[in-house]
Amino acid sequence: MSDESYESRIIDGKVLAQQVEEEVRSGVEDLESNRGVSPGLATILVGDDPASKIYVRLKHRACERVGIRAEDHFLPAETTQEELLALIDSLNKNKDVHAILLQLPLPKHLFPQEAMEAISPSKDADGFHPYNMGKLMIGDEGLVPCTPHGIIRALEEYNVPVKGKNVVIVGHSNVVGKPMAAMLLNRNATVSVCHIFTDDLKKYSLGADILVVAAGVKHLIKADMVKEGVVIFDVGINKEEDGVYGDVDFKNVIKKASLITPVPGGVGPLTVAMLMKHVLMCAEKSL
Numbered sequence: 001m002s003d004e005s006y007e008s009r010i011i012d013g014k015v016l017a018q019q020v021e022e023e024v025r026s027g028v029e030d031l032e033s034n035r036g037v038s039p040g041l042a043t044i045l046v047g048d049d050p051a052s053k054i055y056v057r058l059k060h061r062a063c064e065r066v067g068i069r070a071e072d073h074f075l076p077a078e079t080t081q082e083e084l085l086a087l088i089d090s091l092n093k094n095k096d097v098h099a100i101l102l103q104l105p106l107p108k109h110l111f112p113q114e115a116m117e118a119i120s121p122s123k124d125a126d127g128f129h130p131y132n133m134g135k136l137m138i139g140d141e142g143l144v145p146c147t148p149h150g151i152i153r154a155l156e157e158y159n160v161p162v163k164g165k166n167v168v169i170v171g172h173s174n175v176v177g178k179p180m181a182a183m184l185l186n187r188n189a190t191v192s193v194c195h196i197f198t199d200d201l202k203k204y205s206l207g208a209d210i211l212v213v214a215a216g217v218k219h220l221i222k223a224d225m226v227k228e229g230v231v232i233f234d235v236g237i238n239k240e241e242d243g244v245y246g247d248v249d250f251k252n253v254i255k256k257a258s259l260i261t262p263v264p265g266g267v268g269p270l271t272v273a274m275l276m277k278h279v280l281m282c283a284e285k286s287l
């Protein structure tokens with residue numbers, strides 16, 4: 001097969017994201033003109049990690065595109081836990097703020113779990129609050145983490161069946177792997193969760209109909225580790241001097257995949273679009 005014919009196997013995250021953002025934009029307009037509510041997101045960034053600054057900026061730009069008001073709370077790296085909790089408390093009480101995003105990671109002296117738990121579950125656009133995580137676990141999906149939600153959306157858009165399929169997730173983080181597993185179990189997939197300590201990853205990955213990779217290891221997944229026809233979501237962001245790389249050896253693996261997300265331009269933009277959707281959900285629920 002020529003290189004050109006692989007093109008149709010690429011899941012274009014930017015196109016999907018545009019589609020989601022379009023839905024959000026009309027939802028925002030509807031809420032404003034019919035209910036007089038103008039959705040608002042507050043982001044909190046502690047310290048000046050360059051990557052985090054970029055990600056927060058991406059989210060603010062998306063807010064501009066869909067018509068969501070966004071306020072940026074920048075706290076210095078030396079901020080105390082008490083100061084952070086005080087800000088969260090004031091945002092919880094602020095009626096113009098429908099959603100709160102606490103950008104992770106936090107500086108090492110702070111306690112992210114306690115801070116995320118302090119965010120009102122109804123304003124938890126990230127879906128990281130233990131209450132929302134617990135609801136997800138029992139099959140009641142409301143505010144769920146954005147990246148796995150985006151992947152579910154992509155599976156639906158591309159009509160990829162999930163029920164009874166073998167899904168292998170590589171990475172067991174609270175933000176991707178664990179909620180992804182729950183969402184796929186809720187849809188009756190057979191789910192295996194692997195990670196960097198898994199002995200013989202290939203043994204599992206070869207059985208995957210759908211493979212979600214969020215391990216943070218550049219090119220962890222090679223062509224000999226997947227079966228023909230696999231659908232792959234690459235959540236990896238490995239920054240190197242000459243660019244960003246995924247956890248999948250895209251150039252070679254695409255030859256076997258039926259669908260695959262690129263890095264960049266895959267799961268990342270979709271994650272941001274789902275965040276916008278969640279802010280809209282928070283605002284709608286506030287009525």
Ligand SMILES: Nc1nc(=O)c2c([nH]1)NC[C@@H]1CN(c3ccc(C(=O)N[C@@H](CCC(=O)O)C(=O)O)cc3)C=[N+]21
Pocket residue numbers: 054055058101102103104105126146237244263264265266267268269270271272
């Ligand atoms: N509370 C919280 N919520 C998050 O959602 C959250 C977070 N903390 N901490 C960090 C990660 C990372 N993240 C990304 C979102 C979009 C892209 C994205 O759109 N990336 C572009 C490339 C941009 C680039 O070049 O870096 C792409 O994949 O095409 C990447 C990363 C959200 N995160």
